[in-house]
Amino acid sequence: MNFRFALAVIILALAGCSNPNTPAGHEGYVFENPRVFGTGGFRGELQGPSNYGVSLWRNEVINIDVRPATYTEAFQILANDDLNISFNFHAVLSIHPGSIKTVVDRFGGTHWYQRFVKEAFRTYVRNTVQKFDSGALKANREVIANEVTEKMQEYLSGTPFKLTKVVVGNIDYPQIVATAVEKKLAAQQLLAEKETQKQIAQKDAEIRIEEAKGIAQAQKIINATLTPNYLQHEAINAQLKMAESPNHTTVYIPVGTNGMPLVKNTQ
Known part of the structure; x- marks a missing residue:
């Protein structure tokens, strides 16, 4: 009878044994959770990886990750x-x-x-x-x-x-803000394009001004050279060229200013 009782006690004790363990990167809070024997409470700490070891008491562990x-x-x-x-x-x-x-x-x-x-x-x-x-x-x-x-x-x-x-x-x-930002960016882009167009227009105007100055200067030079004698000389040369043409039907009457002909088309 004593043997059976002792065996029962051993079996019961072994059934209550535990071996708490803690994985790497964790720390374990070991405590007793008694069923029949023991008083309960904190038993110790574990720093993983490790285990607490087999105990006759009903020990358990709370493992907490201590890593960042x-x-x-x-x-x-x-x-x-x-x-x-x-x-x-x-x-x-x-x-x-x-x-x-x-x-x-x-x-x-x-x-x-x-x-x-x-x-x-x-x-x-x-x-x-x-x-x-x-x-x-x-x-x-x-x-x-x-x-x-x-x-x-x-x-x-x-x-x-x-x-x-x-x-x-x-x-x-919020979406309303995102829409407003998009509109602002679009407006800034359009403004940049307008500024570019303005700069191009200014350059075009400068080019036209320079062209006009060139034309005016050319006209000034031409007007300075168009003397009556020069015009008369040019008119006579034109008459000679026309007279030499076999098919011309134009009659020249030299009654104009400084002998310049009046031209009349006979066709």
Whole structure:
């Protein structure tokens, strides 16, 4: 009878044995979860990869990733000019090594981000973004990220959590703003084209002015050379050429000024 009882105790003890283990990049919070024997509570910490070892007690482990990870929050915030802007913020966070017991006991264990960090992060982002007009947000990405980083690092000071950096993601304006931007760009392009056309017209006008000056100068030179004797000489030469033509039917009467002929067509 004693043998059977001892065997039953051994079987029951073995059934309650456990060997908690923690993977790489994680830290484990080992605690006892008693069924028949034991008092329960914290048993120790594990730094992965490792295991706690086989124990007669009912030990379990809460494993938490302590490596840097990116936590993203989506926002729709009214900017300083009351325009609703949509964008994402990314925070790179990690847990200081050797602080897993504090994380579980004080900050919600695996839910530490949701319980302790998330709302503070979102509050700092909203308060910072609302200082800027919508049109200035993209130009001040770095300023906004730096301010949120400083506030978050101050908030997390003295806790097991470390903020590496904050990054401002895509900024999306309402469709009406996007349409207005497109129209503005189109207007700027049209204005640039008009300015180019204006410059071309000015150059064309300058060319015409220079051409007119050339024509006027040529006329001035021609008028200066058209003396009565020169015109008479040219008229006589023209008459000689016509007279030498066998088929001409024109009669020249030299009764004009300075002997210039009056021309009459006999056809």
